[in-house]
Amino acid sequence: NSNEEYLKFVIVGHVDHGKSTLIGRLLYDTDSLPEEKVEEIRLVCEMLGKDMEFGYVMDHLEEERDQGITIDTAQVWFNTDKRNYVIIDAPGHVEFVKNMITGASQAEAAILIVDADEGVKEQTKRHAYILSMLGLEQVIVVINKMDLVDFSEERFIEVKKELIHFLENIGIEPSYVLPISASKGDNVAKRSEEMNWYKGMTVLQALDTFEVTPSANESPMRFVVQDVYNFTKRIIVGRVESGIIHKGDNIIVLPSGEETVVASIEEFLAEPTEAETGRATGITTRDKLFFDRGNVVCMQSAPDQLPVVTDTIKARIFWMDKTPFTSGDSIYFRCATQEVTCSVEINSVMNSSTLEPVIFNEGEQAVIKNREVAEVTIKTTKPIAVDNFNEIQTLGRFVLGYDDTCAGGIITEL
Numbered sequence: 338n339s340n341e342e343y344l345k346f347v348i349v350g351h352v353d354h355g356k357s358t359l360i361g362r363l364l365y366d367t368d369s370l371p372e373e374k375v376e377e378i379r380l381v382c383e384m385l386g387k388d389m390e391f392g393y394v395m396d397h398l399e400e401e402r403d404q405g406i407t408i409d410t411a412q413v414w415f416n417t418d419k420r421n422y423v424i425i426d427a428p429g430h431v432e433f434v435k436n437m438i439t440g441a442s443q444a445e446a447a448i449l450i451v452d453a454d455e456g457v458k459e460q461t462k463r464h465a466y467i468l469s470m471l472g473l474e475q476v477i478v479v480i481n482k483m484d485l486v487d488f489s490e491e492r493f494i495e496v497k498k499e500l501i502h503f504l505e506n507i508g509i510e511p512s513y514v515l516p517i518s519a520s521k522g523d524n525v526a527k528r529s530e531e532m533n534w535y536k537g538m539t540v541l542q543a544l545d546t547f548e549v550t551p552s553a554n555e556s557p558m559r560f561v562v563q564d565v566y567n568f569t570k571r572i573i574v575g576r577v578e579s580g581i582i583h584k585g586d587n588i589i590v591l592p593s594g595e596e597t598v599v600a601s602i603e604e605f606l607a608e609p610t611e612a613e614t615g616r617a618t619g620i621t622t623r624d625k626l627f628f629d630r631g632n633v634v635c636m637q638s639a640p641d642q643l644p645v646v647t648d649t650i651k652a653r654i655f656w657m658d659k660t661p662f663t664s665g666d667s668i669y670f671r672c673a674t675q676e677v678t679c680s681v682e683i684n685s686v687m688n689s690s691t692l693e694p695v696i697f698n699e700g701e702q703a704v705i706k707n708r709e710v711a712e713v714t715i716k717t718t719k720p721i722a723v724d725n726f727n728e729i730q731t732l733g734r735f736v737l738g739y740d741d742t743c744a745g746g747i748i749t750e751l
């Protein structure tokens with residue numbers, strides 16, 4: 338295709354339900370693997386006396402990355418006639434949940450995979466919960482390994498029912514539910530000859546119906562400051578998290594609220610007139626205001642679209658550290674480049690896979706354990722400039738931690 342557009346998606350699901358195999362299959366069926374690679378994998382499988390195992394594709398890509406060669410497994414590419422795709426996050430990656438929750442991998446769509454034989458498991462539910470927490474709406478459910486259940490429509494309906502029931506509870510309405518066999522290729526790129534009872538789309542057809550998220554260029558401008566350099570002129574370096582910043586813009590710096598004008602946009606050997614969302618860039622200003630890492634630069638012209646400067650927020654957090662968290666513990670809060678210490682009051686706690694509330698008896702200290710979700714009130718030691726997650730994701734999400742990240746969260750109320 339000649340389309341420049343690409344859609345980023347993740348594949349999530351319980352361990353061994355077939356994530357790697359589906360990735361391998363997608364790459365193979367769209368001719369996205371180098372010929373030598375395919376041959377190499379075929380030989381390995383033959384040696385082991387196995388059918389071609391698509392899971393090996395991922396293992397091999399992983400290996401290449403370890404050797405520092407070409408392929409970054411964090412981003413695997415393929416394309417259809419319609420557009421290009423990027424699969425984010427190699428499955429089995431230890432940091433997988435962390436990347437999702439902290440926004441390191443910003444997917445626009447997801448495939449939730451379930452083993453037809455094993456049915457819905459704990460991680461199926463947990464990963465689905467994370468998709469719902471992050472507001473992902475373009476979701477395809479694939480019931481995989483249909484070959485193991487004799488391509489039975491009855492079994493498909495059974496698993497589908499169980500999963501849909503859970504997804505309803507967390508507010509996810511999948512766009513499609515497909516019976517597939519990732520290892521045999523049924524209903525991935527080609528229609529299955531074994532499941533004539535299924536009249537719907539293949540995985541690729543379903544993906545092609547999704548929309549690429551409109552560019553954050555249209556959103557209110559947020560430029561977050563990383564650093565300030567004093568050369569012959571003083572350059573404020575940062576990243577445009579949303580919107581577009583232009584030379585000549587009347588800007589306001591938060592949390593101080595001081596105002597000035599963008600005198601220039603500075604890039605290596607260039608002075609562009611604007612910088613779009615996602616761009617790491619530098620600016621100079623007309624007045625010599627005080628700038629510091631963590632400051633957020635916005636437009637004066639849209640006073641109702643500014644972030645809120647506050648020291649108290651309500652949020653939902655996903656705890657992902659082995660050491661539980663207790664109310665009152667002091668911990669760091671990081672949102673874009675803003676980093677402050679904060680205290681966290683626990684309002685309620687829930688199991689992220691059963692969705693059951695965790696009950697604390699009277700007098701018992703509330704704690705959040707690994708993989709639990711909590712509604713909390715956060716008080717920061719200094720004012721921060723933040724947005725509601727529903728409005729501007731990059732300034733509406735944050736992480737909590739000590740040396741390492743322990744939780745990811747989204748701001749639900751300001």
Ligand code: GDP
Nearest residue numbers: 352353354355356357358392428482518519520
């Ligand atoms: P992951 O942990 O979710 O990445 O799962 P893998 O892709 O590694 O698959 C786990 C196992 O299931 C491997 O042995 C695969 O060969 C097998 N598998 C994956 N998809 C299918 C399928 O459609 N049919 C059958 N029979 N086995 C499959």
